[in-house]
Amino acid sequence: MVTAMHSSTERSGRTGRPRSVEADAAILGATRDALVELGWSKLTLGDVATRAGVAKTTLYRRWAGKNELVVDAVAVLFDELELPDLGSLAADVEDVVLQFARLLERPETRTALMAVVSESTRDDALRARIRSSIVERQKRLVLEGRQRAQERGELPVQSDDEAAARTADLIFDVVAGAVVHRSLVSAEPVDRAWAASFVRLLLNGLTHV
Amino acid sequence: MVTAMHSSTERSGRTGRPRSVEADAAILGATRDALVELGWSKLTLGDVATRAGVAKTTLYRRWAGKNELVVDAVAVLFDELELPDLGSLAADVEDVVLQFARLLERPETRTALMAVVSESTRDDALRARIRSSIVERQKRLVLEGRQRAQERGELPVQSDDEAAARTADLIFDVVAGAVVHRSLVSAEPVDRAWAASFVRLLLNGLTHV
Amino acid sequence: MVTAMHSSTERSGRTGRPRSVEADAAILGATRDALVELGWSKLTLGDVATRAGVAKTTLYRRWAGKNELVVDAVAVLFDELELPDLGSLAADVEDVVLQFARLLERPETRTALMAVVSESTRDDALRARIRSSIVERQKRLVLEGRQRAQERGELPVQSDDEAAARTADLIFDVVAGAVVHRSLVSAEPVDRAWAASFVRLLLNGLTHV
Amino acid sequence: MVTAMHSSTERSGRTGRPRSVEADAAILGATRDALVELGWSKLTLGDVATRAGVAKTTLYRRWAGKNELVVDAVAVLFDELELPDLGSLAADVEDVVLQFARLLERPETRTALMAVVSESTRDDALRARIRSSIVERQKRLVLEGRQRAQERGELPVQSDDEAAARTADLIFDVVAGAVVHRSLVSAEPVDRAWAASFVRLLLNGLTHV
DNA sequence: CCTTAAGCGAGACGGTACGTCGCGTCTTACG
DNA sequence: CGTAAGACGCGACGTACCGTCTCGCTTAAGG
The missing domain is CATH 1.10.10.60 (Homeodomain-like)
Known part of the structure; x- marks a missing residue:
């Protein structure tokens, strides 16, 4: 659950009618x-x-306004995403990609996400709220996926923690960005075939296709 | 040049005062x-x-409204992007990534692009306008880059035209999506270091890092 | 007919296409x-x-504008009014009153007359146009009616021409004003009964009713 | 006082901020x-x-629009009219006629009255508003004047109430109509001389001049 | 017959006001 | 003090007409 987003949980003052x-x-x-x-x-x-x-x-x-309200209303939807264990990194990533695509097909997510991002380019507080409520929260998927792949021996372990964090950020931007761009900007379907070819590219790179 | 965006170039009727x-x-x-x-x-x-x-x-x-006007106003900015010939695919891509990042740092592009994309999720005509004025127009960069890399022998030639087109679309979504997501959603700088690591990932894949 | 209202009849210049x-x-x-x-x-x-x-x-x-156009368009309608010879002043006046009321029941007259009068309170040229096109033109009815009544011996002959003109103006304002006020302001029907009682008042006065 | 013109005085619901x-x-x-x-x-x-x-x-x-607003704004001005007691019906009427003429010389009354009457020919609600706010309200002058003249013995008492009401309406239309027509349509001054001759006509009739 | 010049239809132009909508704030009475 | 209700000042919306201004075409009269 997303808690304590816009007001502290404990009652600040004692008197008066409590908030519903x-x-x-x-x-x-x-x-x-x-x-x-x-x-x-x-x-x-x-x-x-x-x-x-x-x-x-x-x-x-x-809430301060439309932007803040919508971020809070939409953020919780992203918590539905789950990383399955399908036995291989490729299968796991493909599944998450498709989950994310399904999420972006829902009208409330589609329309709201880009809108608040757009507004956030002029509003630092909003940008911070988006980062903490949505972006950072979902990086868990990358971290879990890498962890599992390393346990399976599919990916090497990065000893430098800082470099490992940078890599995780990079992967997150690439995966989320590609799906969002395909779905909302290019306006083409993110189906199993596209997801498969995307995962192939992600794992092997352009030169090994 | 961006021509005939919202009205046919030739005079439709011959009478009446012409548009300024x-x-x-x-x-x-x-x-x-x-x-x-x-x-x-x-x-x-x-x-x-x-x-x-x-x-x-x-x-x-x-123009029908704010959305259509802004698409037309912003589309021309993307025409500034140019694919340099720096001798290797990696260098060329890195350069375009950085050019695109610079473009997304400009306030008019930053704020407008996501906004119209957001609106386009509810407006098919707007989505089509964005595709034709921006997306399809800039795919030229991918096509030229691949052509050049193939001439250099850095990439194999795909004989199946349809598959080649799908690959180009995929690369476009991955590159554009990653840069946009990094820059606007994650709100982190797209600097030379990030660009380099992104290109490394793009060319070699996760498993060859 | 109403002639030469807004342009002189003879061609001012010689050349060029003539007005339709x-x-x-x-x-x-x-x-x-x-x-x-x-x-x-x-x-x-x-x-x-x-x-x-x-x-x-x-x-x-x-035409210079809406007001002028409407005055010209409506003025001609008032020329329909005719003074019948029904044998007595009372009958003649009653008939004209009813004719005038019928005219004021027509939507174009109803709405236009008061509107241009209203506008004319701020526009001297318009006021002059109304006077010459409508008011003065219809005073003929009063003059003819008095002439006929004098011939019948119903009214005395006024020797002072100026005083006679003032009396005609007065009668015109009383008759036209009463009918217009009853019809448009009080918004009550001008029927035969009302016309009869009005004529009785006009001829005999309050103190002789 | 003009009260409850466009909204009931008592609060309809009890909640919410009251109107200023x-x-x-x-x-x-x-x-x-x-x-x-x-x-x-x-x-x-x-x-x-x-x-x-x-x-x-x-x-x-x-207010629903310009017409309704102006009627309310102007109606109150007509309440200034007062019937003096100058000792004779003729003097009283002449004074009211001149008061009314002064009122019609004021630009706000001049321009507004005819305009709203014109609009009212197409708008029943507006017509009703004019009647109740202006016309019916000012008939008091006729009723008071007649009452006083009857007390003085200048006018006979009408026993039939309905007929008396019809006569009052007639007098109102004749007086108001004549003054309005003289002032606004004929665009001639309503001065003491005109008022005197009008009152003479009103009291004695055409045939007793 | 050909020039000349005004009239004409069409319709875009810079304006102004319209009446509506949503914002975020405020002022009530009630709980 | 929180709340539902709703009026408030504000500012932008998208539309409708205004009266003016190009356009290219038509229609006479005069040369």
Whole structure:
């Protein structure tokens, strides 16, 4: 679960009516629903509040704006991704690629991810939120996959920790970037055939194809 | 050159006052300027019109909205990319990667590209416009690079044309996607070191690092 | 007929294509049609031009704007009014009152007359045009009616010409004003009963009712 | 006082921020000011809002459009009219006629009254608003004047209430119509001399002049 | 017959106002 | 103090007409 994103969990002051606990979930759910129906650009906070059965003030008390709200609403979706153990690095990566592609086919993910990234180019706080809520959180997949491949002897162990981290970052950008670009920019399907040829390229390189 | 983007070049009817030819260039230039200053989300068509010394109606007469206008305004920037001949495939690719990274550092490209891609997930006409104006147009870099590498003997010649096209698409998505993801999503610098390690991975694959 | 309203009849210069003679009639007719359908406030000159099968430039070449055009288009309607000879002043006046009321029931007259009067409060040229095209032209009805009543011995002959003119103006304002106010402001029907009681008041005065 | 013109006085629901009470007065005042400066046709709601120190949306939340707003803004001016007691019916009527003429000389009344009447020919709701806010409200002058004249013995008492009401309506249309027509359509001054001859005609009739 | 010059249709142009929508803030009364 | 409700100031939207301005074509009269 994504916790403590926008407000500390413990009560800061003692007095007064406590914040409704159901409201947060209702708002995030309503945000996802609205994203599916309307897409990023037509999503309005007033509409989200209405759908959630909540006043607009309640929403603004908890999130700074559309961007922050959508990041929180969407981040949790990426936690669905899981690295299977299919016996080989190639099979594992191919499976994750296809999982990720399925995720990007869902309208709420499709439209929201690029939009908040676009906004984040002018907003450092938003960029940090995206990194911590989505990017860093999902690097676990690369780390687990490498670990498992090393245990299987498919990949060598890098002794330099820093270099190993850089390599993990590189792989993450290549895999995530390629899938996102294929799916959203080139607007071509990420099917099993494409995934297979991508994994082949990733593992063996251009010169060994 | 980017021609006939939003209207056929030849006069459709012969009557009536012809459209001002200067206006198009002025509007696209003003759009780029406004993108630099304001970013995608604060860019308004009224402001663009004012900067271009043009009435808002003229702008709406030629483009359907913000998305279409920005695609046209930004597409031309990608034409700056050039494939150098540095003697080896690795050096050539590294150079293009760095050129592309420089392009993505410019505020107008940064903010606009992801935004229109995000919008395009809900708008087929916009997606098609992006593909024809940007994506397909820049695949030339992959094709030229492969041609040159094949002439040098660095890459084998693929006899199956269709398979060769699929490979070119794959390489394009991997290169462009990785750079975009590194630069905009991970929000880490694409410097010479990263470019070098990316090219190494691209050419040799994970298992040959 | 209303002639020489907006352009002198004789050709000023000699050369060049002469103005189309059908256009004037077509435009005025189209204006009346549009007034019936749309009313004053929704009537647009572009629409009138289209209905008349004429370019907007042609229209502007002949009239200065909406007000002037509508005055010319409507003025001719008031020429329909005729003073019958029904044997008594009371009967004659009652008949004209009812004719005038019928005229004011027509949508083009209803909506246009008050609108141009309203505009004329800020535009001296327009006020003059209304006076000469409509008001002065219809005073003939009062003059004829008085003449006939004097011949019948129903009204005394005023020897002072200036005073006689003032009286005619007064009667005109009272009759026209009462009918317009009843019909358009009070929005009550001008039927035979009302006309009869109005004529009784006009002829005998309040104190002799 | 003109009350409850466009919204009921009591709060309909009890929740939510109440409408600003100052705003109404500020808007109506700004409307009258703008009418004086600009006249009906150049008056814009955006400008009125600015003058009133109010957002355009606030204005649209309370009035349906220019017509309704102007009726409300102008109606109150007619409440200034007062029936003096100058000792005779003739003197009283003459005074009210001159008061009314002064009112119609004011630019806001001049331009607005005819304009809204013109619009009302196509808009039943507007017509009803004009009747209740202006016409019916000012009939009090006729009723009071007749009452006083009857007390003085200048006019007989009509026993039939319905007939008496019809006569009052008739007198109202004749007086108001004559003054409006003289002032706005004929565009001649309503001075003491004209008022005197009008009252003479009204009281004694054409045949007793 | 040919030039000349104005009229004409079409439609793009710079403007201005429109009436609406969403933003993020505020002011109520209630819990 | 949190909350639902909803009015507020603000600013951009996309549209509609305005009255003007090119265009290329048509239509006479005068040379």
